[in-house]
Amino acid sequence: MAVNRLGLVVHGGRAEAVQAADVVRAWCARYDVQCTDIDVWHDGGRRSAREEVAAAGDPDLVVTLGGDGTFLRGARLAAENDALVLGVDLGRVGFLTEVSAASVRAALDAVREDRFEPDTRMLLTLRASRRLEMPPDVESLMRYGRGPLLPPPAVRSDCVVDDEWGVPLHVTALNDVVLEKLARDRQVSVGVYVSGRLLASYSADALLVATPTGSTAYSFAAGGPVVSPRAEALVFTPVAPHMTFNRSVVTAPDEPVGLRVLERSGRAAVSIDGQVRGVLEPGDWIGVYAAQRRLRAVRLGPMDFYGRLRDRMNLTDAPAAVADGTPTPFWSVTTPPPGDMAHLSLVTAPDGAAPQA
Structure with a gap:
């Protein structure tokens, strides 16, 4: 190139x-x-x-x-x-x-x-009930420990503004979009919609929608699933919800997730990849969905995502299991797979040797 x-x-x-x-x-x-x-x-x-x-x-x-x-x-x-x-x-x-x-x-x-091979990753974008703004008092509060803030996202000029579908915001998120409470003593109350249908109403510290790439970030810390970066999905995860149902929901890429701040809720901050970009008032909403464009990252060799997961998360083996023997690669990574498995993607070490456990 x-x-x-x-x-x-x-x-x-x-x-x-x-x-x-x-x-x-x-x-x-x-x-x-x-x-x-x-x-x-x-x-x-x-x-x-x-x-x-x-x-x-x-x-x-x-x-x-x-x-x-x-x-x-x-x-x-x-x-x-x-x-x-x-x-x-x-x-x-x-x-x-x-x-x-x-x-x-x-x-x-x-x-x-x-x-090299380009590694394409899903991105998220937004529509909202109104253009996001950062009130001066909230900006002062959220600036603490975060450094200078990015400006609120502009409205995209290439898309139609519609009363029913909202305002298209100029946003690209690689990891996640988060709706989080502003006051420590008051959770945010949010109605969550999938494909336009109400899923549930939550009272929580935060609610987030992540890409597969972002599944190992805030969503993971909140108890969400680990999703292969090659998957096509949106991951909705509530953070410290005050309700029995505290599980993540994984939706298809063409199933947008809507978050509406309920009438008696406090104000909520919208964060995009960890950067606060605006504040919603009760009655406001955002819709999170897969963007048409994708990120193109440089990949120099096969990505051993699960090996990286093991290393980065320090996934040590249970002592009882280790005492019963050291596991070896389940399938060969040094010889070609047989015909009925040729369509599968098996990780190969860069030098052709078996990857280390």
Whole structure:
């Protein structure tokens, strides 16, 4: 792939990220690639994704240097421009990032030489009963511990505003959309709809809709299921609900999830991939659904999602089970599968050897 313009998103608080950024800039200088730092603080505030990518000259590759949070910031920009995103892992969890800092130069070479596969991920978008706003008093409250806030999302000009279907917001979420309470002493009360039909009314700390990619983020912490990033689904999860039914609900990608703040509820904040973007009043609603566009991430080899899940979540084996013997790979990963299994996707280690348990 020809890389002409590269956008760089750096976690400035990590020395190794700053060092890796120098490696990326040197690579760009060698191949005469325009390199621009983007998604940085400006005058105590934040710019929209469109403003940031425009200032960077509309990059065709976005490289993130940090953890999954930094990757999410880069993904927001890449999705805006339909650019590729390459995540360099310098964090503690690393479900989204692809390569280590030591491999960043080799990864850039692989992209330039077309030795990669694009990994497409579902994105979420929104419609709402009205345009989201951030009241000044709430902005001051939510700013604590979060840094400067992103601006409320604009209304999308490419879609029709409809009284029945609401206002289309300019939103792309890779992980999740969350409706959360503002006051510590008062939960948010929300009616939850699936495909336009009422599912249940909840009183909870928060309610969220996640992508398969986001199933290992906030949804997982709230007790939601782990979903393969290759799946096509929306995952609805209540957070600390005051009701017996506290399970997640997994819907099809063409089954939108609606969240309406009930009349006697307190105000609720709308967060998109962890960033507060506006506040809803009682009677307001948002509808979360799969976006038409998808994120394109650089994948240099087969993704062992379940091996990564085991490592990142520290899934140690039960002592009693370990005492009964060490498990070996269930099926061969070094020889081709037989004909009746040829259509299956089995993880293969990069060097052809069996992956380590």
